[in-house]
Amino acid sequence: MGEDEFVPTTGKCDHWLGIGLTVLDSLDTLLLMGLTEEYEKSREWAERSLHFNNTVSGSSVFEIVIRALGGLNSAYEMTGDALWKEKSVELADLLLRGFNLTKTGCPPPQLHIEEDEDDDQVIEISNPAEAGTMQLEFRTVSRITGDGKYAKAVDRCMESLIEATESEEDGLVTDTFNLNDGTFSGSILSIAGKIDSFYEMLVKTWVAFGKKDERYRIGYERAVKGIFKHLTKEIGGYMIVGTMDRGRPKTFSWRMDHLACFFPGNLAYAALHGLGGGVNGSGEEDYMTVARALTKGCVEMTKGSHHGLAAESSSFERWGVKAVSGRDVNYLRPEIVEALFYMDRIDKSGGTKYKEWGRDIWLSIRKFCQVRGKQDGILSTTRNLLKPRGRLKHSGKLESFAIAETFKYLFLLFDGRASEAGRVGRLSLDEWVFNTEAHPVRIMKG
Numbered sequence: 001m002g003e004d005e006f007v008p009t010t011g012k013c014d015h016w017l018g019i020g021l022t023v024l025d026s027l028d029t030l031l032l033m034g035l036t037e038e039y040e041k042s043r044e045w046a047e048r049s050l051h052f053n054n055t056v057s058g059s060s061v062f063e064i065v066i067r068a069l070g071g072l073n074s075a076y077e078m079t080g081d082a083l084w085k086e087k088s089v090e091l092a093d094l095l096l097r098g099f100n101l102t103k104t105g106c107p108p109p110q111l112h113i114e115e116d117e118d119d120d121q122v123i124e125i126s127n128p129a130e131a132g133t134m135q136l137e138f139r140t141v142s143r144i145t146g147d148g149k150y151a152k153a154v155d156r157c158m159e160s161l162i163e164a165t166e167s168e169e170d171g172l173v174t175d176t177f178n179l180n181d182g183t184f185s186g187s188i189l190s191i192a193g194k195i196d197s198f199y200e201m202l203v204k205t206w207v208a209f210g211k212k213d214e215r216y217r218i219g220y221e222r223a224v225k226g227i228f229k230h231l232t233k234e235i236g237g238y239m240i241v242g243t244m245d246r247g248r249p250k251t252f253s254w255r256m257d258h259l260a261c262f263f264p265g266n267l268a269y270a271a272l273h274g275l276g277g278g279v280n281g282s283g284e285e286d287y288m289t290v291a292r293a294l295t296k297g298c299v300e301m302t303k304g305s306h307h308g309l310a311a312e313s314s315s316f317e318r319w320g321v322k323a324v325s326g327r328d329v330n331y332l333r334p335e336i337v338e339a340l341f342y343m344d345r346i347d348k349s350g351g352t353k354y355k356e357w358g359r360d361i362w363l364s365i366r367k368f369c370q371v372r373g374k375q376d377g378i379l380s381t382t383r384n385l386l387k388p389r390g391r392l393k394h395s396g397k398l399e400s401f402a403i404a405e406t407f408k409y410l411f412l413l414f415d416g417r418a419s420e421a422g423r424v425g426r427l428s429l430d431e432w433v434f435n436t437e438a439h440p441v442r443i444m445k446g
């Protein structure tokens with residue numbers, strides 16, 4: 001309670017951002033699962049002790065926004081409890097200063113929240129995911145307070161990013177963005193780390209605020225076209241999204257990161273909201289067709305080790321898939337089960353297969369991520385996936401996103417309750433949008 005991360009191997013905790021991150025990232029999961037006692041304890045702690053004045057100097061703005069601000073917004077949306085709104089505003093106000101430190105209006109990747117930095121301390125190199133994943137959170141603060149200043153700040157940053165993207169070939173961006181001159185550099189194109197949620201949030205922001213911001217929709221559709229053209233490949237009855245070096249000559253790598261598996265669910269969500277041929281689209285380039293094939297590719301990644309757990313990175317060959325040596329770690333990341341959750345909700349032709357795949361993944365997690373000798377349910381990041389059974393190592397980390405996302409998506413995948421008026425129910429995708437850390441906020445109707 002009040003610490004950032006739980007260390008499952010020792011039962012102690014890690015200090016990272018100094019804001020009690022795991023509690024903030026878990027609030028809406030507790031509410032959804034009906035874990036009332038744990039939620040009440042968290043609320044009591046927040047009322048008594050949650051302040052942002054002990055935040056570690058030079059903390060990641062992106063992580064604070066998606067995990068803490070996102071978590072507080074959802075807790076408020078789901079309960080209407082003024083405490084959560086007050087805390088969201090307190091945090092958003094502290095972060096606002098960051099938006100004035102660069103010429104693009106995007107905050108530097110790290111901020112000394114409580115102190116003013118000298119100009120030469122401001123880091124100007126960021127990436128599209130970190131700079132471009134704040135829309136939903138800050139605009140939500142504006143929506144719930146009626147004060148437009150949060151939306152204004154984040155909109156200026158996003159305008160800079162979208163403008164820079166418009167001059168990039170096929171709407172695809174690299175993983176390096178200069179916050180002062182507003183340009184992308186480097187030659188690697190992918191949809192994984194440092195880039196992923198920039199694309200993800202284009203469509204989600206468009207949906208969340210009444211489908212009015214056409215530049216977001218156009219940017220998303222253009223990027224998806226570019227991704228289909230350069231980064232997706234078919235192999236053995238399924239599809240993957242790899243990486244391309246756009247230098248000369250262009251080279252394609254048949255490796256796919258776990259992180260890239262957010263994409264099939266995101267495509268299906270876009271189809272649900274009418275893009276790419278809609279939910280019934282069955283053409284080769286329609287979003288649902290590609291989403292189905294990519295979901296299969298993501299599930300295939302779980303076969304790259306002996307344990308049914310997908311590695312951080314997998315390499316695809318004609319004969320099959322294998323965890324990449326050195327990256328054969330499972331961080332209890334959400335993206336594959338996230339895809340299964342969306343597909344199960346949206347793909348009408350899917351039958352029970354998404355639930356079955358989700359069940360297999362959950363059983364592997366229970367079996368191999370359980371820390372030996374500890375209470376049932378104490379789960380950990382797991383290494384050495386390429387080694388045979390019995391040689392796995394638990395690294396002593398439970399990322400807060402495992403609770404915020406992985407367990408939430410799995411829970412929702414199996415939660416049969418119908419949406420009931422007046423309560424949150426199963427979070428209908430027509431009414432709610434999840435931020436990149438799976439924190440739901442209400443969609444504003446146009």
Ligand code: DMJ
Nearest residue numbers: 197333334335401436437
């Ligand atoms: C989460 O913090 C978010 O989903 C982010 O966008 C990407 N990485 C992790 C989970 O893998």
